Amino acid sequence: MNDALLDQVSRTVDRQRLLETAIALIGVPSPTRSAGAAANRLEDILTADGFSVERHAADWPEAPIVLAVLDSGRPGPTLQFDGHLDTVHLPFVPPRVEDDTLYGSSSADMKGGIAAALEALRVLRTLDALPAGRVLFTAHDHHEGPWGDGRQVRAMIREGLVGDGVMLPEYLATPLPVAGRGLAIFQATIRRDGEPVHEVLRPPGTPDVVAAGAQLVNRLHTWNEELKGNSHPLVGHDSTFVGNLKAGEIYNQSPTECFVQGTRRWVPPASSTTVQDEFSQVLAETAAATGTEIDVEFAVQGGAYQIESESRLVHAFQQAHTALTGSSLPLGAKPFVDDGNIYASEAGIPALTHGPAATGAHTLHEAAPIEELVRVAKVYALTAVAFCGEA
Numbered sequence: 155m156n157d158a159l160l161d162q163v164s165r166t167v168d169r170q171r172l173l174e175t176a177i178a179l180i181g182v183p184s185p186t187r188s189a190g191a192a193a194n195r196l197e198d199i200l201t202a203d204g205f206s207v208e209r210h211a212a213d214w215p216e217a218p219i220v221l222a223v224l225d226s227g228r229p230g231p232t233l234q235f236d237g238h239l240d241t242v243h244l245p246f247v248p249p250r251v252e253d254d255t256l257y258g259s260s261s262a263d264m265k266g267g268i269a270a271a272l273e274a275l276r277v278l279r280t281l282d283a284l285p286a287g288r289v290l291f292t293a294h295d296h297h298e299g300p301w302g303d304g305r306q307v308r309a310m311i312r313e314g315l316v317g318d319g320v321m322l323p324e325y326l327a328t329p330l331p332v333a334g335r336g337l338a339i340f341q342a343t344i345r346r347d348g349e350p351v352h353e354v355l356r357p358p359g360t361p362d363v364v365a366a367g368a369q370l371v372n373r374l375h376t377w378n379e380e381l382k383g384n385s386h387p388l389v390g391h392d393s394t395f396v397g398n399l400k401a402g403e404i405y406n407q408s409p410t411e412c413f414v415q416g417t418r419r420w421v422p423p424a425s426s427t428t429v430q431d432e433f434s435q436v437l438a439e440t441a442a443a444t445g446t447e448i449d450v451e452f453a454v455q456g457g458a459y460q461i462e463s464e465s466r467l468v469h470a471f472q473q474a475h476t477a478l479t480g481s482s483l484p485l486g487a488k489p490f491v492d493d494g495n496i497y498a499s500e501a502g503i504p505a506l507t508h509g510p511a512a513t514g515a516h517t518l519h520e521a522a523p524i525e526e527l528v529r530v531a532k533v534y535a536l537t538a539v540a541f542c543g544e545a
């Protein structure tokens with residue numbers, strides 16, 4: 155990567171323009187499933203910049219995804235910049251700048267990053283810097299669980315609105331995550347036939363859903379110890395965890411339902427389907443042993459994945475990072491689950507999460523240093539040049 159390009163990119167990234175974009179996006183509250191107005195704001199910004207914008211319902215007509223393309227006009231690969239416009243359901247904190255830091259809802263997770271990726275798109279266009287191929291810029295709703303279910307990313311995959319590699323500007327600046335665990339949130343509902351009844355009036359043989367719940371919790375606890383044996387050098391090991399157990403109204407009434415909620419996490423290369431089948435099997439055994447029925451909702455937030463460290467995307471990113479900072483990023487694991495898990499595990503599209511060293515995601519105190527947003531804009535622009543230009 156030549157120094158002249160680095161110099162041009164550095165001079166063309168416009169800190170003020172980037173900041174104004176971030177503030178404009180943060181200023182529109184967009185809790186998950188209600189990101190329509192923020193998507194409209196993003197469309198307006200892109201349109202004012204002269205990009206032609208497509209909107210696709212992508213399985214959530216309330217907030218059609220926003221899509222813009224920067225095409226070099228020459229055949230080559232497509233790099234996608236993708237972000238979620240929705241936020242966790244917490245009270246809205248308006249945007250504010252103080253001490254060179256951007257505050258407000260989603261400044262870290264992840265409208266700050268989206269604004270940085272958009273700035274990269276502008277810079278690439280101004281400099282006509284894409285040697286070949288194209289950059290696909292997308293933004294959508296339905297990311298944050300448990301309110302969202304990833305449906306828009308899955309629809310984008312089904313409809314082919316994706317690149318050959320994806321960059322996600324979430325709040326993770328280091329390491330470069332080339333692997334991640336899968337995550338499912340489960341809710342098991344244990345039931346017996348009949349009505350709630352006074353304990354002394356129970357017909358003989360009435361199944362005890364509370365005891366079944368306790369048995370299930372114990373079983374999962376023991377299983378968790380066994381799962382530690384399934385390990386991966388980067389991401390750690392498998393686990394299952396119960397965080398919520400609920401049953402009964404009063405001390406001497408036999409209830410008909412018991413709820414057990416928790417998580418199941420797993421390492422690559424296990425598939426979500428295999429993990430889910432195994433989980434259902436454990437629940438079926440508990441149901442049979444306790445004379446109850448157990449239904450389970452097993453909501454896969456994202457599968458486990460690993461990206462080849464020699465892949466075009468990793469190589470392009472490291473070239474860009476080295477040009478900008480003098481060194482490559484250490485490779486590591488992604489501590490959380492994001493849309494990159496869906497791209498990589500369900501569609502086989504290499505996906506790298508890299509964004510500002512921002513803090514406070516999922517709290518009322520989100521903060522993104524502006525210099526970090528500027529850095530991300532540069533590294534995204536340079537990554538696109540390397541990815542789209544490599545033979």
Ligand SMILES: [Zn+2]
Nearest residue numbers: 238263264324
């Ligand atoms: Zn996020």
